[in-house]
Ligand SMILES: Nc1ncnc2c1ncn2[C@@H]1O[C@H](COP(=O)(O)OP(=O)(O)O)[C@@H](O)[C@H]1O
């Protein structure tokens with residue numbers, strides 16, 4: 001893990017202009033049927049930083065994250081009000097292109113979900129779907145993406161192995177590698193470490209730090225220490241509301257809202 | 270211990286033993302049938318070698334000397350079954366994909382019930398439809414002397430294999446965990462790309478099993494096939510020729526033969542061959558089903 005990933009991250013994505021937020025959410029309300037899961041959320045995510053969303057279980061963190069790449073669309077009976085702009089374009093506009101959105105915004109799930117295919121085919125998946133690489137270029141892409149998540153050295157001789165035979169940490173890294181092959185700008189991570197042990201969590205946090213040099217990351221976690229360790233910006237959510245959104249150090253050291261203060265102190269005991 | 274609990278215990282004991290007996294009886298019947306089949310059939314191989322029996326081209330059971338070669342029937346069964354697979358597999362797979370991945374919940378139930386009902390139609394009824402609809406249609410469509418061909422049998426059998434194939438394949442595709450679909454869609458794949466790049470690959474062992482069990486289900490089918498295939502004991506060269514299957518031979522000739530004769534034994538020997546083929550297919554299909562459960566854990 002000595003060689004930094006910077007040189008091996010897939011090139012080609014135009015960096016987001018630094019003055020433009022990667023994500024702008026404006027007065028977002030979200031409903032599962034009659035139940036309002038998000039209430040009047042507004043926030044903006046700065047490029048090439050790690051933004052953490054914290055809060056107790058059920059407060060709507062995952063819902064907010066999943067409304068940034070419209071994964072909630074899969075659930076019947078959901079309703080969205082307000083606007084969400086990703087890289088400047090309104091993703092809930094009628095003419096919005098879902099496939100294009102999801103090539104710009106990748107998602108890592110709570111439970112590692114590599115396809116029941118080989119390691120190689122997992123990473124190659126997006127390039128096959130979007131027809132962006134084949135043959136030697138594909139081999140190169142797979143190597144680059146696996147190297148970016150520091151799996152290449154471990155797996156280069158086992159590319160045909162089923163992804164399901166990897167350890168959980170390797171599976172989660174593979175899921176991230178699979179994402180990088182899409183060449184996204186924004187990575188959404190929903191409690192990516194919740195099934196991992198402390199050592200693996202540490203490894204993945206280091207990886208996030210490396211990736212943030214090039215990508216914008218939004219991570220959901222209910223582990224406050226993790227948010228404090230990895231993020232630069234942090235939002236605290238409670239019962240569907242975004243109570244406070246600020247620089248991470250302000251949230252943890254100088255929270256403005258008493259509810260944030262209670263939560264932070266409550267957990268630190 | 271009260272009388273009540275004691276009575277309950279005795280009752281439980283009796284029920285348990287009765288169920289055990291029923292289970293044992295099933296096994297016993299299978300064994301008995303198998304033994305009977307072997308006892309009657311194996312005699313054939315005292316006067317004809319297995320090779321001559323399987324590969325002999327002539328089936329003249331009542332001439333003298335009689336000839337007992339069943340190659341034409343193996344080919345007949347093979348051709349009808351292969352035809353049924355070629356017709357039925359794409360259709361069955363498409364239905365399974367539609368039902369498991371595309372159909373809205375309401376329609377899904379209707380379709381599943383419909384396909385199960387197809388299994389409830391007696392084969393003689395399907396044969397009847399075959400004679401009155403399929404056979405005349407084939408005769409006109411291909412300008413044949415007779416519509417009673419391997420193709421007619423294959424069409425009917427593909428229908429009869431459908432319930433097995435569709436329901437098992439549908440099961441296999443439906444049990445691909447939802448998280449794979451989320452992962453694929455989140456990578457910008459369309460629903461269809463998810464289906465053929467992930468779901469079908471993940472469900473592949475189950476789908477293979479579905480196809481094989483469908484085939485296993487129809488290779489032993491008799492009535493419908495006998496009614497529409499013309500029953501000529503010739504080695505067929507195309508799907509558009511009449512054929513005679515192993516099952517049809519047994520069914521048609523068993524009534525006319527003298528019990529205990531060589532002909533009688535030869536018919537049982539055909540039964541053994543059929544049994545061996547079906548057993549093999551089911552065995553292989555079963556191992557695929559098992560594999561699919563392992564990969565989809
Ligand atoms: N598919 C769904 N249908 C209905 N309600 C849901 C669904 N998913 C989540 N919810 C509800 O929305 C709220 C927020 O859930 P979620 O975003 O998963 O919270 P978190 O990730 O912060 O634990 C919870 O009260 C949850 O019960």
Ligand SMILES: [Mg+2]
Pocket residue numbers: 061062063
């Ligand atoms: Mg959650």
